[in-house]
Amino acid sequence: MPRSRFLTADADLVFDVLTDLGDLAWLPAGVEVDVPSPNLLRLWLRRGAHDDEVHRPIDIDWENLRITWGGETTPSWSGWVRVERLPTGGCLVSARVMGSEGRPAQQVTAWTDEALERLDTAVRREGTVLPGRMRRALTVPRCDE
Incomplete structure (x- = not known):
């Protein structure tokens, strides 16, 4: 199930991060990424009883602010993240991550939520967010899609 979070920053800045x-x-802690060649992503997942290391094709769609990795031939540890511009300012970041057998779905959901929270923190460090008054008016709770 996709997870979403409202960010009080410009969508392009969020996508840059x-x-x-x-x-x-x-x-999230315990997840490392490397890009050994163009369009190929290597993930190390170091939590729980066993570690996973997987290679997945990656596609970055700059026009639609969407990243996908994995696919039909690699259904485990695949997913997508997209950034949607909101007409009132800020953006909505949504992510869907499919784990692997042996990893509880709750753990994958917790990792996704942690990543969205840490993304919010990283974006705040990186650049400008909306003014406080506007941010308070636009804040919505984290939601499932």
Whole structure:
């Protein structure tokens, strides 16, 4: 199930943070990423009773502010994240991550929520967010899609 979070920052800034492969501080603890070649992502997941290391194709759609990894041939540890511009300002970031057998769905959901929270923190460090009065008016709770 997709997870979503409202961010009080410009959608392009958020997408820049998401796609900066040199600084992935927004990833949850225990998840590491490397890009060994163009369009290929290597994930290390170091939590729980066993570690996973997987390679997945990655596609970054700059026009639609969407990143996808994995696919039909690699259904485990695949997913997408997208950033939606909101007409009132700010943006909505939604992510869906499919785990692997042996990983409880609750753990994958917790990782996704942690990543969205850390992304919010990283974006605030990186650049400008909406003014406080506007931010309070636009704040919505984290939601499921």
